[in-house]
Amino acid sequence: MSPTAANAEGQRRAERLGVAAGTLVQSLNEDDDIAQDLLDAVTTASGTELVPEDSDDVIDVVLLWWREDDGDLANALIDARRQLSEEGVIWLLTPKAGREGHVEPSDVLDAVPTAGLVQTSTVSVAAEWAGMRLAAPKSQRVRHR
Numbered sequence: 001m002s003p004t005a006a007n008a009e010g011q012r013r014a015e016r017l018g019v020a021a022g023t024l025v026q027s028l029n030e031d032d033d034i035a036q037d038l039l040d041a042v043t044t045a046s047g048t049e050l051v052p053e054d055s056d057d058v059i060d061v062v063l064l065w066w067r068e069d070d071g072d073l074a075n076a077l078i079d080a081r082r083q084l085s086e087e088g089v090i091w092l093l094t095p096k097a098g099r100e101g102h103v104e105p106s107d108v109l110d111a112v113p114t115a116g117l118v119q120t121s122t123v124s125v126a127a128e129w130a131g132m133r134l135a136a137p138k139s140q141r142v143r144h145r
Helices: 003-016 036-046 073-081 105-114
Strands: 025-028 059-065 084-095 118-124 129-135
Touching: 003 036, 025 036, 025 073, 036 059, 059 073, 073 084, 073 105, 105 118
Parallel strands: 025 059, 059 084
Antiparallel strands: 084 129, 118 129
């Protein structure tokens, strides 16, 4: 793939995650197996560096990398929600089926409502990773008047 085509593909992937100029993004639970090209595309699209875990900033998009043996998913989702903006989303990024660390859909279905979230869509974000868009139900969001 040419550099121009690779940049365009990276831009499309960032857009699918709702990342545009000025979006504050935090990446949690990173390890050696993450899709670094996806993170590069996200930081390029946002025009900002990733927000560190110890920051007090209100986050627009959280990328939560999760594998089968990473522990309690519901607790991780609750923690990821703490600094999320009212309209913010969490992208739960898990290895695709058949890949090492794949998370069973039933585990996700159990954890998501426990964390007070709903799944709104699923996309392929990288060759090895699938992404599930999670957000607070509309009934839980504060209405501005």
